[in-house]
Amino acid sequence: MNAWFQGGHSFPSGEVTLQASFVTPFIVHYGRRYPAVWALELLPLYDGIARMKSHAHWQTDVLGGWALGTAVGYLTTTWETPVSVMILPHGLAIGLSKRF
Numbered sequence: 001m002n003a004w005f006q007g008g009h010s011f012p013s014g015e016v017t018l019q020a021s022f023v024t025p026f027i028v029h030y031g032r033r034y035p036a037v038w039a040l041e042l043l044p045l046y047d048g049i050a051r052m053k054s055h056a057h058w059q060t061d062v063l064g065g066w067a068l069g070t071a072v073g074y075l076t077t078t079w080e081t082p083v084s085v086m087i088l089p090h091g092l093a094i095g096l097s098k099r100f
């Protein structure tokens with residue numbers, strides 16, 4: 001059974017992306033002072049393993065989701081200019097916020 005090209009829309013794993021983007025800001029802010037905060041990385045790891053064991057995602061979906069979530073979490077934490085992104089029913093809205 002070759003399920004690879006059957007038209008699934010699972011890349012990247014949204015669940016793992018959400019977990020990684022949620023824990024990354026905590027790690028960026030507190031990781032140097034409190035090394036135990038790095039244990040938060042177990043949440044996306046656990047979620048990724050669960051998604052693969054339940055045959056909901058491929059390993060590449062999980063790794064892609066982890067990479068995307070970590071990148072988004074890191075960039076939104078370290079950027080000087082806050083960026084707002086809203087996913088709408090028929091599109092995407094991106095806004096910048098600046099105080100003078």
